[in-house]
Amino acid sequence: MTKKKKHMKSTTKNETTSSAGNSAQSDKEPLLEKFFVDMLKDMYWAEQHLLKALPKMREAATTEELKDAFEDHLYQTQKHVSRLEKVFNQIGKKAEAKRCEAMEGLVKEAESIIGETKEGSMTRDAALIIAAQKVEHYEIASYGGLVQLAITMGLNKAADILDETLMEEDNTDKKLTDIAESFLNIEADQEDNYSWRRQSEAGDKSETGEKSKTDKELERVEV
Numbered sequence: 001m002t003k004k005k006k007h008m009k010s011t012t013k014n015e016t017t018s019s020a021g022n023s024a025q026s027d028k029e030p031l032l033e034k035f036f037v038d039m040l041k042d043m044y045w046a047e048q049h050l051l052k053a054l055p056k057m058r059e060a061a062t063t064e065e066l067k068d069a070f071e072d073h074l075y076q077t078q079k080h081v082s083r084l085e086k087v088f089n090q091i092g093k094k095a096e097a098k099r100c101e102a103m104e105g106l107v108k109e110a111e112s113i114i115g116e117t118k119e120g121s122m123t124r125d126a127a128l129i130i131a132a133q134k135v136e137h138y139e140i141a142s143y144g145g146l147v148q149l150a151i152t153m154g155l156n157k158a159a160d161i162l163d164e165t166l167m168e169e170d171n172t173d174k175k176l177t178d179i180a181e182s183f184l185n186i187e188a189d190q191e192d193n194y195s196w197r198r199q200s201e202a203g204d205k206s207e208t209g210e211k212s213k214t215d216k217e218l219e220r221v222e223v
Helices: 002-027 031-060 064-090 101-116 122-152 156-189 195-222
Strands: none
Touching: 031 064, 031 101, 031 122, 064 122, 064 156, 101 122, 122 156
């Protein structure tokens, strides 16, 4: 009788321990969910950081076309922040920002371009477009990943919201390409005489001088 009671107590204890373990495991956030939420936090910080950077980039731009493109994207970025807040709300999470080192670095690069280029030059605009497209490509990759993860986890409404932002980022990237290729890069090309062109010109002059010298020597021989 005593042995049976001891066995029952041992079984009950094991069941309790097992139940507690399963409960703790179920309370733990799945890794894929954690990764998804962390990415949302990254982009929430990134978009807010971009809101501070875009007015500076617009002010520094030379052409009205690029100024307008930055102005349009500033408006879009405000919507992107609001959409992320909607996604946080849909998954029952508080909208929190987590420092995004990638966006921080990309914005610093844009700021350094402003400091290194001449005000009012097409070269500045060409460089700013490249910096802005680096930002766009990072955002396209990030939102593309978020959309696919949302679909995988059955968050279809969240996926639709994030996909709206993804499409806008892609359109902005194409718009910047159009500005660069239609006229801006060509005009920037005319602002400077590249080192390899100077070397080529110096070589041509040297060759012309040598040829002229040879011609004169031949003339002397003929006389």
